[in-house]
Amino acid sequence: MSDEDVPTSKNARIYAWLREEFDAERIAVGARLPSENELCERFGASRPAARQALARLAHEGLVRTVRGSGSFRAPPPRSTSRDAALVLPALSTYIYPELVEAASSAFRSLGFQTLIDCTSSDMATERRVLESLRARRPACAAVSPLQGLFPGEEGAESQATSLELLKDLRAAGTEVLLLDNELGSGLFSSIVLDDRLGGERAVERLWSLGHRDIAVVRWRGHAPFGARREGALAALASLGAAAGPEADLDAGSVYAGREERRAALRAALDARAALGDLPTAYFCSNDELAFLAAELLSERGIRAGEDFSLIGFDDSPLARTAGLTTFAYPSRWIGERAAGLLAEAVGAGRPRSRVRVSLEPELVERSSVRDLRIR
Numbered sequence: 203m204s205d206e207d208v209p210t211s212k213n214a215r216i217y218a219w220l221r222e223e224f225d226a227e228r229i230a231v232g233a234r235l236p237s238e239n240e241l242c243e244r245f246g247a248s249r250p251a252a253r254q255a256l257a258r259l260a261h262e263g264l265v266r267t268v269r270g271s272g273s274f275r276a277p278p279p280r281s282t283s284r285d286a287a288l289v290l291p292a293l294s295t296y297i298y299p300e301l302v303e304a305a306s307s308a309f310r311s312l313g314f315q316t317l318i319d320c321t322s323s324d325m326a327t328e329r330r331v332l333e334s335l336r337a338r339r340p341a342c343a344a345v346s347p348l349q350g351l352f353p354g355e356e357g358a359e360s361q362a363t364s365l366e367l368l369k370d371l372r373a374a375g376t377e378v379l380l381l382d383n384e385l386g387s388g389l390f391s392s393i394v395l396d397d398r399l400g401g402e403r404a405v406e407r408l409w410s411l412g413h414r415d416i417a418v419v420r421w422r423g424h425a426p427f428g429a430r431r432e433g434a435l436a437a438l439a440s441l442g443a444a445a446g447p448e449a450d451l452d453a454g455s456v457y458a459g460r461e462e463r464r465a466a467l468r469a470a471l472d473a474r475a476a477l478g479d480l481p482t483a484y485f486c487s488n489d490e491l492a493f494l495a496a497e498l499l500s501e502r503g504i505r506a507g508e509d510f511s512l513i514g515f516d517d518s519p520l521a522r523t524a525g526l527t528t529f530a531y532p533s534r535w536i537g538e539r540a541a542g543l544l545a546e547a548v549g550a551g552r553p554r555s556r557v558r559v560s561l562e563p564e565l566v567e568r569s570s571v572r573d574l575r576i577r
Contacts, residue, residue: 212247216255235273285340286314291323304537312545332367342377342544349425377547391557397426400563401433404485412574413483420487421456427487489514512570525569
């Protein structure tokens with residue numbers, strides 16, 4: 203919740219608390235709410251404040267009042283739409299076209315019309331898209347939300363996300379499923395890769411091939427990148443390798459322009475080179491960064507697969523043609539599975555328990571990794 207969302211009045215605090223209880227399923231559908239007197243005592247509020255909060259929830263269709271019995275959590279309204287929304291950071295590049303194609307085809311086969319929108323990895327755009335969907339009330343929505351920092355990183359607790367808008371969208375009757383990013387909430391069904399495990403496995407594989415000087419290269423500004431870095435650095439530490447600043451290369455913000463990102467990575471490589479020899483292996487937070495690293499290192503006359511080893515993440519179309527060792531991102535499977543889970547939830551006609559699908563990253567080995575044990 204951002205600063206602008208923090209409730210200040212007593213009725214707003216009561217409303218926000220009840221919404222949180224609903225979202226966390228601590229007050230189940232059909233359960234009786236605390237009485238007005240109990241709410242007044244809990245929040246030091248007047249009865250009019252408690253009534254105002256309950257009236258707001260009733261207006262939103264979240265609460266029903268039975269005379270003489272009290273207020274109860276109402277079932278969420280069910281959308282009669284056959285629209286299925288798909289909201290992604292990008293549509294026409296990288297790993298997303300295959301996901302869009304697979305999800306759209308699956309939704310169509312299940313009797314839904316797909317609404318596709320792109321946030322361009324911009325929080326303001328993401329908010330506008332979700333606000334539009336809240337007004338339109340599609341039957342379901344698969345959303346890959348922005349979360350710039352990995353939980354635990356400095357500033358992660360106060361960063362702005364669209365969590366409240368996603369909760370509002372669900373409260374309006376739309377089934378919501380998150381892709382790639384759970385926003386640290388555990389409140390929604392989701393399909394995610396175990397990014398931390400991917401980082402661990404990348405380092406373990408490089409170590410098994412004889413590499414002892416391994417660098418972890420990542421862009422800031424995307425929580426999964428932070429999880430991959432955390433896993434890689436933890437693996438280095440457990441293997442007894444140096445996991446200090448010399449192993450952790452900061453390539454700047456993923457949201458910066460290409461030249462800015464290029465300059466930031468060059469500076470990181472220059473700083474590492476100044477300490478002595480460059481690493482023999484690099485694990486990068488995604489394929490795009492891996493290709494940029496390969497390009498800058500080739501300017502120094504050293505090549506991936508020959509002079510150093512390189513692992514990316516996502517198995518983008520370019521990775522398949524350029525021989526990059528990387529972790530698979532099963533775009534088509536994720537698109538089809540997302541459509542299936544949402545269609546099941548819509549067809550149930552009642553609130554469904556949350557489903558979390560966590561995928562173990564699979565390393566796809568190609569020519570960019572060199573076995574140092576072979577001389």
